[in-house]
Amino acid sequence: METLPIGDFAARSGVAPSALRYYEREGLIRSTRTTGNQRRYLRSELRRVAFIKIAQQVGVSLEEIRDALAELPENRTPTKADWARLSAHWRRKLEERIAIMERLRDQLTGCIGCGCLSLQRCNLINPADRLAARGSGPQMIINPPS
Template sequence: MSTVSWKTKELTIGELAERSGVPASALRFYERQGLIRSRRTSGNQRRYHRTTLRVVAFIRASQTVGIPLAVIGEVLAFLPEGATPTPEFWVRASDCWREELNARIERLERMRDLFTECIGCGCLSFEQCGLVNPRDQLGQKGGGPHRLNTGPPTPG
């Protein structure tokens, strides 16, 4: 385990991975997506400012509650370059996402309740079940096992 002096303002990708708990491959992906930034040394090695640790923590916390990376990137775009997410920034982001998270929770609760009803009924009918066949979409395709016919027919 490497130790980084608190006076060091830059971290290698390995140090950032170790300190953040995020694999280097994910950090490179975040960088390709524009979520974090690095500078390159003369030997083309990445160097991250220490404030990147907070940005990575923000990304991971946001992902944990189901916020897509594209949406996280939109919010991070409001941070000035080199700035670190402050508690106030976290509150503003949370306010932005509260409505979507509440809608997602409601959708999941409806799915849970529908699933519970479906298990309770026991029919699992492809023709009638709203969970397996919402709005009878399969009925519009005509007869036959459409869910099983996903590839070319097998010789038999």
């Protein structure tokens, strides 16, 4: 089966070789090795990298992405159906996130204008159906204590 060395794979995926090695260490992607220990990537791995990049745009951490990718079959190249199932899952996450941002958009001007931006009662804060934007950052807004 045709494989790509890391430089070509990096060029095709738009991800730096160093990042690809990092992803591999973190268990997000896999590669085979030549007899001389150099990485060779299956073309199907491109789809994994694409998924990683898309999930990152949505604000998902590599750890969560790894967990999601773990649902793909280990022993065979994932089929369209495998990918479709996974992407349906992410579609829902994406929709949640879109909903949050739409609410933010609808209320931003009003809230700032009216001065309710005291964070106490404004519904920009503490939305029940939040989706973590980032692992770090001001978790209190989106993930209030208690």
